[in-house]
Amino acid sequence: MNWLYRNEAVGLAHSKLILVGEHVVVYDKPAIAIPFPLKIIAKITNQPGEITFTSDLYHGNLNDMPANMQGLLECINRAFELCQKPREGVHIEVTSNIPIGRGLGSSAASATALVRGIYHYFHKDLSLEELFHLVGLAETYAHGKPSGIDMMAVASDAPIYYRKTIGASLFHVSKPFHIIVADTGKVGDTKKAVNHVREMKLRNPHVVDQIIDEIEEIVRKAKASILEGDTKQLGILLTRNHEKLKNLGVSDPFLDRLITSALNAGALGAKLTGGGMGGCIIALAKQKEHAVNVAKELKKCGAKKVWCFSNASEEIYFTE
Ligand code: PMV
Numbered sequence: 001m002n003w004l005y006r007n008e009a010v011g012l013a014h015s016k017l018i019l020v021g022e023h024v025v026v027y028d029k030p031a032i033a034i035p036f037p038l039k040i041i042a043k044i045t046n047q048p049g050e051i052t053f054t055s056d057l058y059h060g061n062l063n064d065m066p067a068n069m070q071g072l073l074e075c076i077n078r079a080f081e082l083c084q085k086p087r088e089g090v091h092i093e094v095t096s097n098i099p100i101g102r103g104l105g106s107s108a109a110s111a112t113a114l115v116r117g118i119y120h121y122f123h124k125d126l127s128l129e130e131l132f133h134l135v136g137l138a139e140t141y142a143h144g145k146p147s148g149i150d151m152m153a154v155a156s157d158a159p160i161y162y163r164k165t166i167g168a169s170l171f172h173v174s175k176p177f178h179i180i181v182a183d184t185g186k187v188g189d190t191k192k193a194v195n196h197v198r199e200m201k202l203r204n205p206h207v208v209d210q211i212i213d214e215i216e217e218i219v220r221k222a223k224a225s226i227l228e229g230d231t232k233q234l235g236i237l238l239t240r241n242h243e244k245l246k247n248l249g250v251s252d253p254f255l256d257r258l259i260t261s262a263l264n265a266g267a268l269g270a271k272l273t274g275g276g277m278g279g280c281i282i283a284l285a286k287q288k289e290h291a292v293n294v295a296k297e298l299k300k301c302g303a304k305k306v307w308c309f310s311n312a313s314e315e316i317y318f319t320e
Pocket of ligand 1: 018021022023024025026102103104105143145146147148149150188190194273274275276
């Protein structure tokens with residue numbers, strides 16, 4: 001047996017949640033995102049011949065990937081080019097527990113894990129600049145003109161305050177908070193939602209610009225609340241952010257129902273997270289037991305899946 005066949009490397013990435021500021025971040029306003037401990041693993045294994053690929057979405061020859069995975073294909077091809085290696089001789093396997101198309105950053109996380117895995121496999125150092133260049137190729141296919149927050153957030157182990165033209169700054173959370181994530185089970189369409197806001201802004205610039213400015217103010221206040229450990233105020237800001245997203249037309253009746261259910265269960269605040277028009281909501285709880293109760297209410301209300309976690313640990317302590 002050829003010893004080279006045993007070569008293997010893995011690349012990892014995690015999911016993310018946008019706490020506040022999605023959509024306005026496209027217009028160079030700030031947003032806050034935090035790591036969410038769902039994981040994706042890309043395993044690169046030595047295998048002679050053409051590159052083959054296995055994931056929940058596709059299994060087969062790399063070159064025959066379906067149209068909706070062309071961004072990932074471009075990202076992988078470019079990674080091989082930058083590693084100065086011929087595109088052959090490996091099998092790529094992607095395993096993930098991040099649901100796809102729910103605003104949890106699965107596309108950015110899979111590209112990040114893949115790039116990290118490929119570089120690791122070839123023993124090549126990966127700069128952040130290179131990582132973002134490569135993941136950006138996949139993200140541009142997926143989203144059109146992404147703000148870049150997803151790829152920054154899935155690569156960061158700490159909360160980020162992000163602006164498109166300035167980049168990401170890490171910041172310290174003074175008091176741990178408890179978050180519930182509830183999945184509607186409906187695939188969101190970030191590209192459609194971003195285009196919807198863009199068209200609305202063209203039609204009604206004054207109205208939309210005002211909403212964007214209001215969300216910007218919410219994001220700034222949310223950052224201050226997090227720094228001060230004022231969870232109650234943070235909750236109020238989340239709900240206010242959701243109202244503004246609703247005004248932008250990116251929520252939907254099920255997301256709104258889940259938010260009402262979380263608030264009725266005593267959540268400090270709740271909003272959709274990510275592009276919207278499907279996907280997930282987040283809710284802020286008073287403490288751990290409360291988070292589990294809110295999660296159970298959300299499940300009763302029809303959420304397909306719920307997760308509870310605290311930003312203080314890497315652990316999801318309840319899921320159903
Ligand atoms: O990929 P999603 O659904 O988490 O959305 C990313 C956030 C948006 O602000 C809606 C789009 C963007 O490019 O920032």
